[in-house]
Amino acid sequence: MASEQAHVLxxxxxxxxxxxxxxxxxxxxxxxxxxxxxAEALGxxxxxxxxxxxxxxxxxxxxxxxxxxxxxxxxxxxxxxxxGRDDPETxxxxxxxxxxxxxxxxxxxxxxxxxxxxxxxx
Amino acid sequence: xxRVERATESKPLDPHSADGDHxxxxxxxxxxxxxxIAELRARDALKTQFLANIxxxxxxxxxxxxxxxxxxxxxILGDLAPRQMESVRGIISGGRQLLNQVGEILTYxxxxxxxxxxxCTEFAxxxxxxxxxxxxxxxxxxxxxxxAVDVAADVPHIVADREKIAHVVGNLLGNAIEFTPTDGHIxxxxxxxxxxxxxxxxxxxxxxxxxxxxxxHDLIFREFAQVDSTPSRxxxxxxxxxxxxxxxxxxxxxxxxxxxxxGEGSRFFFTVPFDQPE
Numbered sequence: 058m059a060s061e062q063a064h065v066l067x068x069x070x071x072x073x074x075x076x077x078x079x080x081x082x083x084x085x086x087x088x089x090x091x092x093x094x095x096a097e098a099l100g101x102x103x104x105x106x107x108x109x110x111x112x113x114x115x116x117x118x119x120x121x122x123x124x125x126x127x128x129x130x131x132x133x134x135x136x137x138x139x140x141g142r143d144d145p146e147t148x149x150x151x152x153x154x155x156x157x158x159x160x161x162x163x164x165x166x167x168x169x170x171x172x173x174x175x176x177x178x179x
Numbered sequence: 180x181x182r183v184e185r186a187t188e189s190k191p192l193d194p195h196s197a198d199g200d201h202x203x204x205x206x207x208x209x210x211x212x213x214x215x216i217a218e219l220r221a222r223d224a225l226k227t228q229f230l231a232n233i234x235x236x237x238x239x240x241x242x243x244x245x246x247x248x249x250x251x252x253x254x255i256l257g258d259l260a261p262r263q264m265e266s267v268r269g270i271i272s273g274g275r276q277l278l279n280q281v282g283e284i285l286t287y288x289x290x291x292x293x294x295x296x297x298x299c300t301e302f303a304x305x306x307x308x309x310x311x312x313x314x315x316x317x318x319x320x321x322x323x324x325x326x327a328v329d330v331a332a333d334v335p336h337i338v339a340d341r342e343k344i345a346h347v348v349g350n351l352l353g354n355a356i357e358f359t360p361t362d363g364h365i366x367x368x369x370x371x372x373x374x375x376x377x378x379x380x381x382x383x384x385x386x387x388x389x390x391x392x393x394x395x396h397d398l399i400f401r402e403f404a405q406v407d408s409t410p411s412r413x414x415x416x417x418x419x420x421x422x423x424x425x426x427x428x429x430x431x432x433x434x435x436x437x438x439x440x441x442g443e444g445s446r447f448f449f450t451v452p453f454d455q456p457e
Contacts, residue, residue: 073243077250084255141238143282144289145298163242163278166249 062088063177066107066133068098068124070117074162078111078169085170087177094118099127106132109176112156114140114147122154129155135176139164224292231288234281241281245274286346287402287419290426297340297430299455304337304344304380305330308367311348315356323362331370334380338454343427347435350420351384351447358445359388372450379433379450391439399437400425424449431455 065082069075070093079089090107092098095118101107110133114121125136135158138151143161151159157176160169248270250256251263259267289295308328312319319326348367355365364387372379391399402422421435428435428449439445 071239071243074239074246077243077246080250080255081246084250141235141242145296162238163245166246166253166255169246 064088064107066090066110069113102131108134110136125155227291234285326365328367347424350424355386359386363387385446387444390443
């Protein structure tokens, strides 16, 4: 039943990346919402908090990390940062902001689904 | 370009004499040169920032290409015929190769802007050499190259940035594979240094390949340099591998050099101090 599927929110401004991730999670029987901006993500989270948020750091209306606090306050379960920057500073910044994990793009398709399962099924 | 000419006289000059005029002109040229150097530095910093931005931005569409292809490969949207699978695997490996090259440009740009920092842990260099050789197994097999790893028993554990040391070894091994013909030999060795390098481990990546003429030994460590840079050159790459290797070694207070001649194979060496200052 659709209502029992765990909800994952993908916050990413590149539609090609979003569509790939949506296919992956829908195929793994998850319910997927997408947002391309901070404003859209806040709107989705307020209406329908997600169990897991996959968050890109560079968004057109600001720094994705500014979203972590408000998303958690809206009732979202966990925020995982998805970033193209593979350096210790970015990792530290994400964890300090409240992300539970930092994944460097591109995460192999199967790995992304299985790592996410920890938060979606937990 | 402004050229500052050398003064021929060292005695004090009267500002109203002909020599004084010459001095004033030299001062003006010097000022001009200083301004020009500052402008060049600013432009160089802009270029570096551009490289960092563009390589970061390239990762996003590459992520899309690779992830969509992996969805097909993994059968998430249904099974593929063997020929289709072969083609999809080609997209993935091409995408990953491109991603590595973009990563090299990003590392270079961050190194040039002094934005690279070390995250040091204690580890055995043997493990790093073995890991890097495992990562390159399929390439070695493809060219039927024989690889030997030899670490002297008295080499202690080192405290260094493991990932960056692996990056250096990976770049050197990648070159050795590229420039060694089929059936050739490659050696990864580590030993304790001597003399000035007594408190260092010396890592060597040697091959029986084409070798490098001594007049090119300095050139190859320079950014974007390739010994053959003509459009028809037979070897590819960003030309940044050795520049990055040098930067990462120097970040550890080590040094890197090559001993080689045409047709004689190459021996690349780098040192890493046993420990890093706090």
